[in-house]
Amino acid sequence: MKPSVCPLLAILIAALTSACSASDEAANAAAPVPASASVTTVAPQRRSFAVEVEAYGRLVGDPRRALSLSLPQAGRVGALAVAPGQRVAAGQTLLELETDPAARLAYAQAQHALAQARAEFDQTQALYDRHLATEAQLAAARKTLDDAQANLAAQRALDSGQGITRLAAPVAGVVESVEVRSGQRIASGSALLRLVPDADRYAELGVEPTLAATIPLGARASVQPVFGGAALEGRVAQVSAAVDAQTRLVALWIALPDAARWPLGSALTARIETSTRAAWAVPRAAVLADERGAYLFQVEDGVAHRVDVQLVAPAGDPVGVDGALDPKNPVVALGAYELADGMRVRVQTP
Secondary structure (H helix, E strand, O other): OOOOOHHHHHHHHHHHHHHHHHHHHHHHHHOOOOOEEEEEEEOOEEEEEEEEEEEEEEEEEOOOOOEEEEOOOOEEEEEEOOOOOOEEOOOOEEEEEEEOHHHHHHHHHHHHHHHHHHHHHHHHHHHHHOOOOOHHHHHHHHHHHHHHHHHHHHHHHOOOOOOEEEEEOOOOEEEEEEOOOOOOEEOOOOEEEEEEEOOOEEEEEEEOHHHHOOOOOOOEEEEEEOOOOOOEEEEEEEEEEEEOOOOOOEEEEEEOOOOOOOOOOOEEEEEEEEEEEEEEEEOHHHOEEEOOEEEEEEEEOOEEEEEEEEEEEOOOOOEEEEEOOOOOOOEEEEOHHHOOOOOEEEEEOO
């Protein structure tokens, strides 16, 4: 009697089934289980952001109001009372000038000539009253007297009669430069000092030529010292129409009426508002970056999806971004750095 094949077939099928089941269980055990993370989300919103240009420069006085101080007489510089960079009050003595001896002599001669001309005129007038002098003689004496008076007035205007003249600050400000030294002899009208009044301060900045065309006069700007300090608000007062030959930048000036407390020449940085644009407002912490550029995550049905964005308004918080955001899906505000595209998330209430 031949052995039956049915039991053997049943045993083979059972073994294959068991092996397949074990293989499936092993495969299921080896397959990665999608991770999840806890995050906080916010709804993306459209709003207007200021488009800004960043610029660097220094604090200067108004070049149209800077004062070049001089004295009308020649002489020798005596005591210098100030140094470059020093702040001075209105009326404060800046230096002393010893009037040139030749100028003092000219003043004394003018005084003597006036006294003589007056005596001659008085004598001629007396003779004319007694009909002993002609009208022409009287007119000549009067002209000599007038000329002598004008000459003395000119010498007085030159302060030639003063032994020592003190140069005083006409306004409060900062001594930008001292052009002379103690003991130096100077000619009449020589530049002695340069004074920058406190009233007007400007941020002198440089920007790329392509950006200069986007900056309108009157544009708002936030200016602050590079090395720290509170920012001041100003307005663009002037934009140059030429490129500086050395820096290859276009110069512009921002009026800063409250910057007198900053030292002249202070290094400054400025953010200038050129226009506004609409963008998605998202928290700064929501925006990440890698080799592909800036991105963030939006959550849809409990899954985080990467969305590439362009950072168009990086200042402040929230920041402004452009990209293919879905306004119905929230943006991951906190915990984005733990995520990968397609990861499941648990949304926490902030």
